[in-house]
Amino acid sequence: xxxxxxxxxxxxxxxxxxxxxxxxxxxxxxxxxxxxxxxxxxxxxxxxxxxxxxxxxxxxxxxxxxxxxxxxxxxxxxxxxxxxxxxxxxxxxxxxxxxxxxxxxxxxxxxxxxxxxxxxxxxxxxxxxxxxxxxxxxxxxxxxxxxxxxxxxxxxxxxxxxxxxxxxxxxxxxxxxxxxxxxxxxxxxxxxxxxxxxxxxxxxxxxxxxxxxxxxxxxxxxxxxxxxxxxx
Amino acid sequence: xxxxxxxxxxxxxxxxxxxxxxxxxxxxxxxxxxxxxxxxxxxxxxxxxxxxxxxxxxxxxxxxxxxxxxxxxxxxxxxxxxxxxxxxxxxxxxxxxxxxxxxxxxxxxxxxxxxxxxxxxxxxxxxxxxxxxxxxxxxxxxxxxxxxxxxxxxxxxxxxxxxxxxxxxxxxxxxxxxxxxxxxxxxxxxxxxxxxxxxxxxxxxxxxxxxxxxxxxxxxxxxxxxxxxxxx
DNA sequence: TCAATGGTTCGGCGGGCGCCGAAGCATCAC
DNA sequence: GTGATGCTTCGGCGCCCGCCGAACCATTGA
Numbered sequence: 001x002x003x004x005x006x007x008x009x010x011x012x013x014x015x016x017x018x019x020x021x022x023x024x025x026x027x028x029x030x031x032x033x034x035x036x037x038x039x040x041x042x043x044x045x046x047x048x049x050x051x052x053x054x055x056x057x058x059x060x061x062x063x064x065x066x067x068x069x070x071x072x073x074x075x076x077x078x079x080x081x082x083x084x085x086x087x088x089x090x091x092x093x094x095x096x097x098x099x100x101x102x103x104x105x106x107x108x109x110x111x112x113x114x115x116x117x118x119x120x121x122x123x124x125x126x127x128x129x130x131x132x133x134x135x136x137x138x139x140x141x142x143x144x145x146x147x148x149x150x151x152x153x154x155x156x157x158x159x160x161x162x163x164x165x166x167x168x169x170x171x172x173x174x175x176x177x178x179x180x181x182x183x184x185x186x187x188x189x190x191x192x193x194x195x196x197x198x199x200x201x202x203x204x205x206x207x208x209x210x211x212x213x214x215x216x217x218x219x220x221x222x223x224x225x226x227x228x229x230x231x232x
Numbered sequence: 233x234x235x236x237x238x239x240x241x242x243x244x245x246x247x248x249x250x251x252x253x254x255x256x257x258x259x260x261x262x263x264x265x266x267x268x269x270x271x272x273x274x275x276x277x278x279x280x281x282x283x284x285x286x287x288x289x290x291x292x293x294x295x296x297x298x299x300x301x302x303x304x305x306x307x308x309x310x311x312x313x314x315x316x317x318x319x320x321x322x323x324x325x326x327x328x329x330x331x332x333x334x335x336x337x338x339x340x341x342x343x344x345x346x347x348x349x350x351x352x353x354x355x356x357x358x359x360x361x362x363x364x365x366x367x368x369x370x371x372x373x374x375x376x377x378x379x380x381x382x383x384x385x386x387x388x389x390x391x392x393x394x395x396x397x398x399x400x401x402x403x404x405x406x407x408x409x410x411x412x413x414x415x416x417x418x419x420x421x422x423x424x425x426x427x428x429x430x431x432x433x434x435x436x437x438x439x440x441x442x443x444x445x446x447x448x449x450x451x452x453x454x455x456x457x458x459x460x461x462x463x464x
Numbered sequence: 465t466c467a468a469t470g471g472t473t474c475g476g477c478g479g480g481c482g483c484c485g486a487a488g489c490a491t492c493a494c
Numbered sequence: 495g496t497g498a499t500g501c502t503t504c505g506g507c508g509c510c511c512g513c514c515g516a517a518c519c520a521t522t523g524a
Contacts, residue, residue, distance in 0.1 A: 016240060086243055278473080
């Protein structure tokens with residue numbers, strides 16, 4: 001009885017083309033913004049919002065607010081498993097979320113991308129780790145960092161425009177931003193943006209048009225080694 | 233794209249309460265008639281027929297005609313697996329088809345029941361096996377048996393009304409009928425009905441009212457041992 | 465042959481829900 | 495502060511699909 005209703009309710013949630021499209025995109029194991037999911041499903045933001053709310057309510061998805069975006073991801077590996085077994089029935093083999101084909105198909109995106117205006121992916125993490133490891137960055141509160149004196153010097157040498165970064169008084173200066181592909185925080189906020197700007201200005205990295213993917217240039221790779229002590 | 237559509241189509245099929253109810257019933261791993269499924273889902277036969285046709289079309293179910301009934305079962309273990317993982321998401325743990333709770337909940341039905349007018353379940357199989365093992369019954373064509381001379385004698389001793397059975401000229405005399413709980417054929421047709429009738433007449437078995445379940449009496453158990461050399 | 469039973473097909477009704485436009489709220493940048 | 499952006503809520507439209515009554519077909523048993 002109640003188990004039958006539960007089955008039909010969960011299945012019905014997955015049974016709508018728009019929601020299935022979102023779930024399918026989320027099978028890459030990463031989190032996506034509401035607008036990203038809406039665009040991908042070919043529906044308007046308000047329609048998507050309703051779908052997402054229902055799936056969160058049913059514990060299919062988990063939501064996390066970050067700035068003015070909301071990131072949605074599959075609530076658990078069990079959800080991915082259920083979707084996978086349904087896809088298997090349809091004759092279309094789906095790979096587990098942890099080893100998603102989409103994930104592997106776009107290793108570049110995982111390697112380096114923009115997250116708003118700062119760097120994310122392996123490169124973003126490498127920069128962040130380097131700064132903390134060398135004592136340039138230290139925790140300040142639960143979701144922020146602050147630049148140490150040595151950090152000030154380091155940024156000055158790199159050419160990071162700290163002055164401009166500090167001017168944006170209403171913006172967080174050195175914020176932690178959870179990296180969805182690496183599952184660890186990278187640096188965002190005004191400082192994160194200034195660092196990314198430095199990478200682009202000095203020709204260490206290039207944005208790929210119509211994509212969040214960022215390509216690390218040869219000089220960028222060398223800079224990562226010499227300035228940050230990191231090999232990626 | 234196509235994989236997304238496939239996902240939503242399969243999920244949508246399972247997402248209807250009536251269909252989910254049917255699938256849930258079929259999770260016992262056995263086959264059920266169309267009317268059985270319709271009744272269980274609380275819908276009319278014609279509505280159920282449409283649902284069943286769609287699920288067969290999508291390879292969720294397999295159908296098998298038997299007499300004027302149509303038996304439906306899950307098309308594959310994969311289907312059961314997918315349903316199970318959906319139920320798990322709903323927080324309602326479902327057991328695998330092979331060890332279904334429903335199955336265990338009604339061991340009596342599995343032990344002995346009527347299939348139309350003849351015996352099915354473990355008892356039906358025991359009787360059938362005994363007859364073939366003792367050379368009373370031998371294959372005749374792909375779906376029939378015939379009674380050997382020793383079989384004629386044996387039935388006469390038991391009190392099986394062979395004359396009446398042979399009178400029904402339009403009916404198959406000794407037909408194979410696939411037993412859905414034992415997965416092997418038991419004897420049906422006029423002879424099967426006559427044998428069942430003997431069981432009831434001699435007080436070896438009793439029908440339970442409003443159920444296909446048949447109870448084997450103590451004398452029936454003894455008769456199985458003495459006449460059929462079977463212990464159940 | 466005829467009646468009974470199980471199953472399916474057809475046609476039309478009705479309700480649920482997926483959709484978007486408009487408006488409202490929060491965050492961010494300046 | 496003001497404007498821009500991302501997301502949500504609300505209201506109403508439209509369509510899909512699940513439902514049943516009626517009729518039809520197939521098998522069975524007399």
